[in-house]
Amino acid sequence: MSSIDARDVTADPTSTERLATSGLEYRVVDLSDDTRSAAFQRAVDRGFLGAEPTGDMIAQVAKTFAARRNIGVFEPDATDATLPIATTNAWITPLTLPGGGEIDMWAISAVTVAATHRRRGIARALLEGELRAAASAGVPVAGLTVSEATIYGRYGFGSAIPVARLTVNTRRAGWGGATPPGRLEYVDRDTLAADLGTVHERARRQVPGQIPGWQGRWEGYSGVAPTPDRDQARGVRYLDEDGVLRGVLAYTVSEASGTFRFRMDVRLLVAETADARTALWRFVLQHDLVDEVVADLRPLDDPLPWLVADPRGVKQEVHDHGWLRILDLPAALTARGYSAPLDTVLRVEDPLGFTAGDWRLRVDESGIATVEEAHGGSADIELDVSTLSSLYAGGVRASSLHGAGRLTGDRAAIDAFDKALVAFPSPSLDIWY
Template sequence: MAFIDARGIPADQTSVDRLAANGLDYRLVDFQDDAQAASYQRAVARGFLGSEPTAEALSAERATFAERRNTGVFDRTGAENALPVATVNSWVTPLTLPGGDELGMWAISVVTVAGTHRRRGIARALLEGELRAAASAGVPVAGLTVSEATIYGRYGFGAAVPAARFSVDTRRAGWAGHVPAGSVEYVERDALAAELGAVHERARHARAGQIAGWQGRWDGYAGVTGSDAEREKVRGVRYRDASGEVRGVLVYTLTEIDGTFRSALQVRLLVGETTDAVAALWRFAVQHDLVDQVTADLRPLDDPLPWLVADARGVTQEVHDHGWLRVLDVDAALTARRFSAPLDVVIGIDDPLGFAQGHWRVQIDDRGVATVSRTDDQGADVRMGVAALSSLYAGGVRAAALHGAGLIHGDAATVERLDRAFISFPAPSLDIWY
């Protein structure tokens, strides 16, 4: 499926005008210009409290930036070659939906505002500008992963794809799972990125919430970028099934624990497209010689790990938010996914930015296919803000939980029907940052 190139969408004029009144220029950055590109990348590193990037790091990361729509905010009172005081970039990527289909999502990244320019409406201009750009391009959903979880709800984003963080005491946990047919073998680092990318691209279609990766992301996991302080520690293995096909890849680092001659294994990424692949790679990690602790993040909530070990109390699981979504076009978004139960309900949606505002009749048939129509002359059976709808969208957040928190308003029976329809199987997942 072909998606639009976000680089062809102009800077949002509303944000241009708002920031111009405060002496700030909001504009797209030309990555064909070496000076502009380097300045922008340095501003991103500064915004995320990173070290000053080397020439090697700038060169390695430039290709990724160049494929995206990069927007910067510039202070007119600054020097001619001053870094932008704020950044954001975006691109349209396939988002896997409940049911296995995919939809173009406006992915948003590198949102930064310099500490010298806070409280000047810049973040609002950045986020609302991205949403208006996405809507103008006909993209029905936006998404991001966040470093600060309290910012994005005000723009209609909802935490939609939760993730699990595991910590395993391997001596206590042991292993009780099956031993899959096939084999696990080491992969040289120069081949690791390609293996990761290939398996991830096949595996991502199995779970709602996943997006497509990119070469820079796989290079980063594989430790082949010059800016990776742990690159020399990176190791990788792959799982081949009984027929010899590669079905899973594990990338990890090892760190000695306080001079004990025992180590902690940190999973960078574990990707498996079959249950055997996931089990085989977990077994490799948990039973690794001289390893007392295994940690892994961004795992799906239905990950089998706690059920693969002999003592589940040797596995600590922490659930946290990860993937955030924002519905812009209710009709296009809901009709693109599949649902788990029939439903006929009028949903009243409050959206301060107006994109999803209104009353919507959602009719879902026995096949899980939705028909959506605007019915502004009709009362709502259930009411919610657009952030709550966005949290429900991928099927990983329960309507009952949002109802209990006062974020969905309606009677218990209607909320239960909503719950049964929106929930997705298997559990949604997002195993990368973007």
């Protein structure tokens, strides 16, 4: 939806100057050179404590990184083969919103700082640099998925899209759901990768919080990519009564030591229709020799606990996943739909200044919003940008954050805000980025 290419955005001058005072070079890295590309990828894998990548893995990931804006931090006089001491990359992608619309999001990934260079302000320069770059390009929202949940609130990000990890004891849970029409069929790796991309792109438009995947992601899930566990990858697809592709499942199985009983790990189960989702879950839970199923990044309103005979056979663990950061408040709040009318004044604190101020948010009966600056009056609700960003996708309740002291206002104002913001269906995000 965006005509902006993140690769055209130059390195943030504030972060460049700040790190230069520490003798470090902050720059956009051109990965068209194989040596620089390999060094950058090795630094990313080192940062996430991954194994040293093979040549095939480097070539695979290079295809994805080439489409992104890659930032590296280097010691002075670093050569092309020198690993950066810090990395990040970004691209602009549509984010599905409550009400079915989309907004441009500056997606941030591969944020690493070498353990040898901690506590030198590098992470701050990276994150704030990305936010200033996004704002300079006119992108109203930034987002990321995180390995640590205590870092990003200080930059105005909020945990906005919770998900569930489902662990199923298949012997206890059994199956209590329907048997949908249509059929399931196994597919080879290349077909699985293609089908994942096709169905995900259609299905993600139905659910707030989702973003598009990319070819490298699907090749990783399907076993096309040269990952260590590629030979364990399997996949099936669901075709409806008319033979139309409506759902896809990528999974792996592993044996419980010496028992000839297995655990299935669902890499991705994506469905465009309820029948497709039910059929794929039925396949998973009734698979021969599988005693345990683990599926992470599932939506909080996933029907699986209601499809089994014994719901106590399904353990649900809710955790944070998608984090958002509003950069342009009027653009962000007017892009999404709302579930109830609203007329309120928000007082927003933002340490980086992007959204700070008093804002009047009005929502009409059809769920369409207008936003304007408010001057000279009192505010109905006071909150910081991290809290507002947590609420943005409609998956976190304003009443919960009010109870935690994250926003203030009288009960009537909070209730009205809560009713307007809640989203249906529940927001979800089924990939890492």
